[in-house]
Amino acid sequence: MKDYNYRGGVASMNRDKETLLKQIPIISNCKEVIQINKGFSSDEKFLVHMNDDNEKLLLRTFQLEEFESKKKEYLILERMWEYKVTCSRPISMGELGSRGYMITSYIEGKDAEDEIHKYSAKEQFDIGFEAGKELRKIHQFTAPCHITSWHLRKEKKHKKYYEDYLACGIKVENDQKIMNFIQENIHHMKKRPNLFQHDDFHPGNIIVNNKQFAGVIDFNRYDWGDPIHDFLKIGIFSREVSIPFSIGQIRGYFNNTEPDEYFWRLYSLYLAMCVFSTVIWTLKTIPDNMDDMLGKVYAFLEDHDYFCKIKPKWYTEEMHVR
Numbered sequence: 001m002k003d004y005n006y007r008g009g010v011a012s013m014n015r016d017k018e019t020l021l022k023q024i025p026i027i028s029n030c031k032e033v034i035q036i037n038k039g040f041s042s043d044e045k046f047l048v049h050m051n052d053d054n055e056k057l058l059l060r061t062f063q064l065e066e067f068e069s070k071k072k073e074y075l076i077l078e079r080m081w082e083y084k085v086t087c088s089r090p091i092s093m094g095e096l097g098s099r100g101y102m103i104t105s106y107i108e109g110k111d112a113e114d115e116i117h118k119y120s121a122k123e124q125f126d127i128g129f130e131a132g133k134e135l136r137k138i139h140q141f142t143a144p145c146h147i148t149s150w151h152l153r154k155e156k157k158h159k160k161y162y163e164d165y166l167a168c169g170i171k172v173e174n175d176q177k178i179m180n181f182i183q184e185n186i187h188h189m190k191k192r193p194n195l196f197q198h199d200d201f202h203p204g205n206i207i208v209n210n211k212q213f214a215g216v217i218d219f220n221r222y223d224w225g226d227p228i229h230d231f232l233k234i235g236i237f238s239r240e241v242s243i244p245f246s247i248g249q250i251r252g253y254f255n256n257t258e259p260d261e262y263f264w265r266l267y268s269l270y271l272a273m274c275v276f277s278t279v280i281w282t283l284k285t286i287p288d289n290m291d292d293m294l295g296k297v298y299a300f301l302e303d304h305d306y307f308c309k310i311k312p313k314w315y316t317e318e319m320h321v322r
Contacts, residue, residue: 021046026092026103027057044099047106056106058088061099070102073220076141076196077104085137086215107217109209113241116203121244123211128248129256130213131206135230136253138216141196143224150225151189158182158273165276168283170290172297174306178272181307185269188262192226199223202233203241228266235271235300235312236278243314250315264310271300272307 022028027048036045046059062070070093077090088104095101116124162179172178198205200221207214231250238246250259275297282293303312 021059021061021096024059024092024094024096024101024103027059030057033059048103056108057091058104058106059101060104061096061101064095064098064100067095067100069220070100073222074102076219076222079141080138080219083137083140086134086213087219088215088217107207107215109207109214112203112206112208112213112245115208116242116245119211124242124244125248127206127208127211127213128242128245128250129252130248131201131216131245132249132252132254134213134216135198135201135227135249138198139195139227139230143194143196147194147224150192150194154189154225154229154273155186157277158186161273161277161280164280168280170279170283172275172279172294172301174301175275177306178275178301182269182272185265185272188266188269189226192228192266194224195227197223197225197227197230199230200233201230202237203245204237226266226270228263229270231267232270232274235267235303236274236296239303239312239314240296240299247315261310268304268307268310271304275301 021033022030027033027050030048030050032049034047034049036047043060043062046061048057048059049055050057074090074093077088080087081089088107090102090104092103093101112127116127119127165175198216198219198221200218201216205218206216231253234246234249238249251257254263278293278297279290282290286293300312301307303314304310305313
C-alpha cells in the first residue's frame with residue numbers, strides 16, 4: 001500500500017484472478033488490475049487503473065474471518081474523512097467468493113521513510129510539520145463509551161511487560177533507574193483523554209510526492225488512549241530516519257509553538273515504558289532482531305540520559321526552518 005510507483009514491486013497476474021476481481025461492481029470496467037508485492041501484511045493488494053480520467057484505486061482482499069476487523073478499519077477511514085484527514089478515502093467493501101475486499105482511493109507517491117533522506121532539512125521539516133497537523137486532526141475522534149480508561153489499560157499492560165522482563169533473562173543497562181522514573185511519573189496518565197490513536201505514526205506510514213506531504217496510511221493498528229502516546233514512534237523510529245521531520249511533526253501538531261513540560265514528561269514516560277515492552281515483544285515475535293531492537297532502545301536512552309532529561313538531545317527549539 002505504501003508505494004505504488006516502485007520498480008520491481010508489481011507482478012503479472014493470472015487471467016483467472018483478474019477476471020474474478022472484475023466481478024466487483026465498482027471496478028468491473030477498469031482498464032487494468034496490477035498486483036502489488038510490497039509490505040508485510042497478509043492482505044493481497046492490487047492497483048486498479050480505472051477508465052475515467054486516469055483514476056487509480058487500491059483494492060485489498062483478505063480472509064473472510066477478518067471481515068469484522070476490516071469493517072472497523074473501513075469505518076475509521078470514513079470518520080477520518082469527516083475530520084478532513086489526508087488519507088485514503090473508503091469507497092467500497094464486500095465479499096468476493098471466499099475472500100473479503102476493501103476498495104479505497106489511491107495516494108500518489110512513495111514512503112517518506114524511503115525518500116526523505118534525499119530532501120533538504122527544510123523540506124524534511126515541512127513534511128513533518130504537515131504530518132503533525134494531520135495527527136492533530138486524527139486525535140479529534142473520542143473513544144467509544146465501552147473503552148476503559150487509558151491509565152488502567154496502560155498500567156496493566158506495563159505491569160505484565162515488566163514482570164515478563166524480569167523473568168526473561170535479558171537485562172537492559174540501568175533498568176532500575178528507568179523503572180524509578182516510571183514509578184515517579186506514572187500518575188500523570190490518570191487524567192489523560194481517551195482518544196483515537198493511529199498507533200503506528202512514522203515516516204514509513206507517510207506518503208510523500210514531489211517533496212511534499214501527500215497523506216497518511218495504515219490505520220489498521222489503531223488503539224484508544226492518550227494522544228501523546230502517538231509520538232512514541234518519534235523516539236524509536238522517526239528520529240533515526242529524519243530529525244528535521246521529527247521536530248517538524250511536533251511543531252506542526254502544536255501549531256508552530258513549543259510543547260510544554262507536561263508533554264515532554266508524558267513522552268518520556270511512554271518511551272521509558274517502551275524499554276520493557278520492546279524486549280518482550282522482540283523475544284516473542286522477532287528474536288533474531290534483538291540486537292537491532294536493543295540498539296534502538298539504547299539510542300533513545302542516550303537521547304534522554306536514561307531519563308535524567310525529559311526533552312531529547314536531538315530536539316532543538318532553534319530549528320525554525322519553516
